[in-house]
Amino acid sequence: MQGSIRIIPLFFVTFFFTDIHKISAQQPKKLKTIIVDAGHGGNDAGACGQYENSLRSKEKDVTLAIAMKLVAELKKQLPGLNTIPTRTTDIYQSPNEKAVIANQNKGDLFICIHADSGPLNTGRRLTGTRTVTRYKVTYTGKGKKKKKKSTPYTVEEPVYEYYKMPLTRSGTSVWIFAAHKTSDKLKAIMDQEGQTEAEYEIEAGADSSYNAFDFNTPEGRTIAQIYAKRYQEKSDRLATLVNEEVEKTGRPSLGVSQRQKGIWVLQATNMPAILVETGFINNPEDERYLNSEEGQQELAESITKAVIKYKSQIENPVNNQTSK
Numbered sequence: 001m002q003g004s005i006r007i008i009p010l011f012f013v014t015f016f017f018t019d020i021h022k023i024s025a026q027q028p029k030k031l032k033t034i035i036v037d038a039g040h041g042g043n044d045a046g047a048c049g050q051y052e053n054s055l056r057s058k059e060k061d062v063t064l065a066i067a068m069k070l071v072a073e074l075k076k077q078l079p080g081l082n083t084i085p086t087r088t089t090d091i092y093q094s095p096n097e098k099a100v101i102a103n104q105n106k107g108d109l110f111i112c113i114h115a116d117s118g119p120l121n122t123g124r125r126l127t128g129t130r131t132v133t134r135y136k137v138t139y140t141g142k143g144k145k146k147k148k149k150s151t152p153y154t155v156e157e158p159v160y161e162y163y164k165m166p167l168t169r170s171g172t173s174v175w176i177f178a179a180h181k182t183s184d185k186l187k188a189i190m191d192q193e194g195q196t197e198a199e200y201e202i203e204a205g206a207d208s209s210y211n212a213f214d215f216n217t218p219e220g221r222t223i224a225q226i227y228a229k230r231y232q233e234k235s236d237r238l239a240t241l242v243n244e245e246v247e248k249t250g251r252p253s254l255g256v257s258q259r260q261k262g263i264w265v266l267q268a269t270n271m272p273a274i275l276v277e278t279g280f281i282n283n284p285e286d287e288r289y290l291n292s293e294e295g296q297q298e299l300a301e302s303i304t305k306a307v308i309k310y311k312s313q314i315e316n317p318v319n320n321q322t323s324k
């Protein structure tokens with residue numbers, strides 16, 4: 001993942017340098033607005049604690065609690081920034097609604113909070129036996145005189161109880177949009193820039209050299225592609241920092257991955273975006289952690305620390321070199 005996405009062909013950079021320069025205002029260096037999305041909500045409960053003796057917690061509640069603590073922590077530690085939650089109550093939002101909130105608020109960063117789950121195995125245990133009557137069927141005679149005879153007898157049968165076994169997997173993982181999904185990110189960039197074109201024109205105002213940039217040209221598409229690559233680079237950077245901060249808490253940190261199936265909302269937002277699978281709701285330790293004030297706060301603080309480092313790295317290119 002590290003290699004190819006970092007490389008922007010030199011001739012593109014040279015060829016489009018002027019254009020990139022012209023539209024540089026559209027991918028700001030300064031981190032100003034962070035969108036925090038509590039995954040799921042309303043009638044979309046997400047994953048649920050379903051193993052035997054689980055807390056029966058719902059992902060939508062856990063994500064909201066963690067997201068609210070993250071928003072509070074970001075506001076406390078980065079008071080100059082605009083931190084916007086997609087939801088603050090238990091309401092349903094389609095992925096599209098979430099993306100629109102992020103895009104309309106011109107977020108510079110999109111952080112989605114989720115909880116993981118996995119398929120549960122079914123276990124069984126012997127709870128006792130029961131007596132059942134069965135019949136032995138025999139026949140007597142031959143031909144038309146053939147007669148059926150059922151003789152009852154009893155047997156002891158084991159009685160089993162079936163239950164969902166808890167997951168053994170645990171830990172936090174961080175996801176970014178898959179490289180081959182760049183075209184979707186591209187679309188988000190192009191759609192968004194299309195919507196705000198007029199605004200940029202006004203902002204550019206006195207600068208006569210500025211022409212509203214048309215992303216629907218072959219050149220525009222290339223620029224948008226470079227944007228998507230930069231977004232992915234930045235997403236990867238933040239995701240890596242979050243993973244490192246989680247690791248420091250001693251919890252299993254499962255690394256940064258690109259989801260092959262794609263996470264729609266990560267691609268539909270015109271900004272770097274990460275999704276944090278905070279823990280496995282079907283793992284007993286993780287479920288307790290995710291539902292505890294301490295666990296929620298620890299996650300909020302870890303992510304905030306990562307955002308602070310990310311902010312310093314993207315705003316001070318010197319620091320850029322020293323990290324990963």
Ligand SMILES: [Zn+2]
Pocket residue numbers: 039040046047059114115
């Ligand atoms: Zn989820």
